[in-house]
Amino acid sequence: xxxxxxxxxxxxxxxxxxxxxxxxxxxxxxxxxxxxxxxxxxxxxxxxxxxxxxxxxxxxxxxxxxxxxxxxxxxxxxxxxxxxxxxxxxxxxxxxxxxxxxxxxxxxxxxxxxxxxxxxxxxxxxxxxxxxxxxxxxxxxxxxxxxxxxxxxxxxxxxxxxxxxxxxxxxxxxxxxxxxxxxxxxxxxxxxxxxxxxxxxxxxxxxxxxxxxxxxxxxxxxxxxxxxxxxxxxxxxxxxxxxxxxxxxxxxxxxxxxxxxxxxxxxxxxxxxxxxxxxxxxxxxxxxxxxxxxxxxxxxxxxxxxxxxxxxxxxxxxxxxxxxxxxxxxxxxxxxxxxxxxxxxxxx
Amino acid sequence: xxxxxxxxxxxxxxxxxxxxxxxxxxxxxxxxxxxxxxxxxxxxxxxxxxxxxxxxxxxxxxxxxxxxxxxxxxxxxxxxxxxxxxxxxxxxxxxxxxxxxxxxxxxxxxxxxxxxxxxxxxxxxxxxxxxxxxxxxxxxxxxxxxxxxxxxxxxxxxxxxxxxxxxxxxxxxxxxxxxxxxxxxxxxxxxxxxxxxxxxxxxxxxxxxxxxxxxxxxxxxxxxxxxxxxxxxxxxxxxxxxxxxxxxxxxxxxxxxxxxxxx
Numbered sequence: 001x002x003x004x005x006x007x008x009x010x011x012x013x014x015x016x017x018x019x020x021x022x023x024x025x026x027x028x029x030x031x032x033x034x035x036x037x038x039x040x041x042x043x044x045x046x047x048x049x050x051x052x053x054x055x056x057x058x059x060x061x062x063x064x065x066x067x068x069x070x071x072x073x074x075x076x077x078x079x080x081x082x083x084x085x086x087x088x089x090x091x092x093x094x095x096x097x098x099x100x101x102x103x104x105x106x107x108x109x110x111x112x113x114x115x116x117x118x119x120x121x122x123x124x125x126x127x128x129x130x131x132x133x134x135x136x137x138x139x140x141x142x143x144x145x146x147x148x149x150x151x152x153x154x155x156x157x158x159x160x161x162x163x164x165x166x167x168x169x170x171x172x173x174x175x176x177x178x179x180x181x182x183x184x185x186x187x188x189x190x191x192x193x194x195x196x197x198x199x200x201x202x203x204x205x206x207x208x209x210x211x212x213x214x215x216x217x218x219x220x221x222x223x224x225x226x227x228x229x230x231x232x233x234x235x236x237x238x239x240x241x242x243x244x245x246x247x248x249x250x251x252x253x254x255x256x257x258x259x260x261x262x263x264x265x266x267x268x269x270x271x272x273x274x275x276x277x278x279x280x281x282x283x284x285x286x287x288x289x290x291x292x293x294x295x296x297x298x299x300x301x302x303x304x305x306x307x308x309x310x311x312x313x314x315x316x317x318x319x320x321x322x323x324x325x326x327x328x329x330x331x332x333x334x335x336x337x338x339x340x341x342x343x344x345x346x347x348x
Numbered sequence: 349x350x351x352x353x354x355x356x357x358x359x360x361x362x363x364x365x366x367x368x369x370x371x372x373x374x375x376x377x378x379x380x381x382x383x384x385x386x387x388x389x390x391x392x393x394x395x396x397x398x399x400x401x402x403x404x405x406x407x408x409x410x411x412x413x414x415x416x417x418x419x420x421x422x423x424x425x426x427x428x429x430x431x432x433x434x435x436x437x438x439x440x441x442x443x444x445x446x447x448x449x450x451x452x453x454x455x456x457x458x459x460x461x462x463x464x465x466x467x468x469x470x471x472x473x474x475x476x477x478x479x480x481x482x483x484x485x486x487x488x489x490x491x492x493x494x495x496x497x498x499x500x501x502x503x504x505x506x507x508x509x510x511x512x513x514x515x516x517x518x519x520x521x522x523x524x525x526x527x528x529x530x531x532x533x534x535x536x537x538x539x540x541x542x543x544x545x546x547x548x549x550x551x552x553x554x555x556x557x558x559x560x561x562x563x564x565x566x567x568x569x570x571x572x573x574x575x576x577x578x579x580x581x582x583x584x585x586x587x588x589x590x591x592x593x594x595x596x597x598x599x600x601x602x603x604x605x606x607x608x609x610x611x
Contacts, residue, residue, distance in 0.1 A: 016509075077514070080477070080487050105509040109489040112442065112474035116481035121443060121571030124472035136575050150575055156359070156469055163576040205519060206486045211504065212515040228610075252610070271510075276471075285610055306608055307586070308601065314590065323586035324604050332594035333601075340602050344611045 006170035023102030060192035089199035121166035228254030235290020293318025385464025389526035423536035439567030446478030451557030476525035
């Protein structure tokens with residue numbers, strides 16, 4: 001493999017039911033930064049699906065300079081084999097230096113299968129990506145390579161952070177946690193160069209059959225999009241008592257989220273769970289109410305701009321990450337706080 | 349039916365995490381358990397065994413002490429146990445790990461391979477799909493339910509996504525990655541524990557791996573390399589106040605919310 005042949009920053013533009021997933025737009029935002037650091041002019045989105053050409057403009061508005069479209073009936077709904085074939089074929093043909101994939105239920109299946117097929121490294125669930133030297137500091141008798149992708153990810157349930165490089169193989173592949181990278185403000189009327197490509201699809205033993213697709217209730221709010229999150233933990237005490245959090249969220253125009261303990265107790269659906277096994281969030285304001293602050297929870301919310309914790313246990317680890325912590329009884333504090341905020345907003 | 353279950357011995361992440369000076373994990377210094385998703389995968393295999401009379405082979409790669417998870421698997425009801433262990437396999441990333449495990453599985457007969465979705469130490473979810481690619485098998489990740497049609501030689505899996513699930517059918521042989529939500533793993537039985545220490549563990553080294561090049565094994569065969577590893581640095585501590593009354597607490601919080609232009 002001649003590494004120099006591999007050029008450009010590519011992202012996998014995930015779509016489901018012919019709607020671009022938010023993660024694709026987040027990856028475009030990050031890819032733009034990386035491309036600048038590499039003195040690359042173009043960011044390329046790889047769009048796979050059936051009847052998806054209409055989605056190109058949206059990708060352009062969020063920063064794609066070029067969109068490679070593989071449009072084939074075999075790609076209608078996500079199946080590992082045809083998607084792997086499509087993406088691996090794009091890699092063979094267009095030779096990206098970097099390929100970013102969302103760490104979604106699709107990307108965490110597609111990424112590893114593709115990386116095996118093209119024989120390159122893949123770093124999972126990254127939370128930070130930058131261009132730098134590897135090794136980071138010069139090591140005697142080892143070539144220090146420049147302009148490498150340095151991929152940072154939490155491991156060990158958030159207890160550790162590792163930065164990974166892939167110096168000798170291309171593309172450098174990473175899956176990236178949803179909700180971590182920033183989209184750019186859409187550029188109205190932006191257009192991308194469109195390249196249609198079809199490697200041909202032939203069924204083989206690896207093809208699976210989708211017998212049924214069942215969409216589950218999606219009436220729940222998107223906690224990754226919320227600017228203010230009012231998050232509750234086991235300390236809230238019951239499903240009914242979340243009313244106190246609902247009320248606070250309502251006056252602040254925020255959204256209610258929760259910790260894993262709350263999901264395990266059946267008080268709230270999993271879609272509202274913040275943390276290592278839930279979602280990563282970075283709102284402007286995060287209320288941690290009755291949340292003790294296990295490392296797995298903290299890993300999903302510590303990037304929030306402001307963290308306010310209310311907990312009756314003075315030693316709860318949540319106070320270690322909170323900007324403002326109040327030791328006290330949430331049942332007494334929340335109703336009064338909600339009322340005061342309501343009054344303050346009414347007087348504005 | 350023959351089922352191979354891949355399990356990993358992992359440090360319990362609830363305890364402390366330790367490193368060697370070179371930035372790699374010091375697994376020897378940490379408490380070890382069977383990875384939860386893998387245990388769910390084993391339970392799924394044992395339920396298929398209860399239903400159809402399958403033979404369940406459990407395979408693990410790791411240090412010699414990883415034998416403990418095979419003993420645990422025997423005690424739950426597994427039939428055979430294989431430990432793949434060799435110095436040259438150490439320091440492997442997911443590519444080299446999956447190449448190794450695929451090399452071991454090539455020696456076995458199987459209809460179904462089950463792995464856990466991900467291990468709690470690395471959390472990558474990569475090794476299962478990568479093994480399937482090396483063995484040229486269909487893969488269904490994120491399984492919440494597994495059904496087998498022995499006559500048709502197919503599996504039907506409830507495959508989880510964020511906002512939906514698919515019922516996916518694949519021809520056997522195939523590989524399925526299991527979520528811990530799949531089931532409640534059974535406890536070891538007293539008879540099983542007795543058997544666990546009677547049964548023999550097969551130990552394989554580098555020479556027993558089939559059709560794998562040295563360049564795909566261990567640290568040297570790993571495309572990804574660690575640039576830096578460290579314990580997480582905690583964010584600087586903010587303020588913490590203990591106030592006598594709810595009114596005072598609210599007054600404090602209102603002050604902050606006004607200061608930050610939220611209210």
